[in-house]
Amino acid sequence: FIRDGAERLGFMLGAGGGGVFVGCRAPASRLAFQELTAARGGTVDEPGTFRRKVVAAGGQHELEDDLAAIAANGPNSNEEWVTFANDGHNERLLTTQVPMHDSMGKLIGVLGIGRDITQIYDLQERFKVAFTASPAAISLTSVDDGSFLDINTRYAEMLGWKKEELLGTTSLKVKLWPSAEARNQWRDLLKASGGVQDYQTEWHCRDGLPITI
Numbered sequence: 001f002i003r004d005g006a007e008r009l010g011f012m013l014g015a016g017g018g019g020v021f022v023g024c025r026a027p028a029s030r031l032a033f034q035e036l037t038a039a040r041g042g043t044v045d046e047p048g049t050f051r052r053k054v055v056a057a058g059g060q061h062e063l064e065d066d067l068a069a070i071a072a073n074g075p076n077s078n079e080e081w082v083t084f085a086n087d088g089h090n091e092r093l094l095t096t097q098v099p100m101h102d103s104m105g106k107l108i109g110v111l112g113i114g115r116d117i118t119q120i121y122d123l124q125e126r127f128k129v130a131f132t133a134s135p136a137a138i139s140l141t142s143v144d145d146g147s148f149l150d151i152n153t154r155y156a157e158m159l160g161w162k163k164e165e166l167l168g169t170t171s172l173k174v175k176l177w178p179s180a181e182a183r184n185q186w187r188d189l190l191k192a193s194g195g196v197q198d199y200q201t202e203w204h205c206r207d208g209l210p211i212t213i
Contacts, residue, residue, distance in 0.1 A: 065112075138151070141171060146177075148171070151167070159176070159206055
């Protein structure tokens, strides 16, 4: 929430523990209020004034996020589904709260910034479904050391490992590659060309049996 002009930013934390709004821009007013003028002077907890509705489990109360930013003395971010009061549509927002201080270091308020990440979130969810359900064995690993970031069910079945056994370890530690040199050759080619297609090599399953991929 941003006050018109270059004065105090965010909303003030009142002595009573409720956040008092000193102003907000039009997008924020459409999120929480029917009219921009209804926001100024209203509080987070006042019924009928602050009308934001978190529609997904896990969404945190606005004041809790502000207090977390103050406690950390720095930005605090989280994702949540919200419903806009002006037309009822939903958006996935990445909200960031930043404590604001005056020249003497005194806390004067908290700046709240909301970024619409609905499209990004939808793409991530579609990728997650495709990744998990794919009949092809797929893994996400770091290029440099081969640390497993994620694997799908087919990948685990093919190699005989459980997902939780691979995540956090590296392909060399589980002896997936026949040697470090074999992996380095693939890695160097990947870095040099920006991508590798139809690359054939030998891996080893958990029981040591080799497979050609």
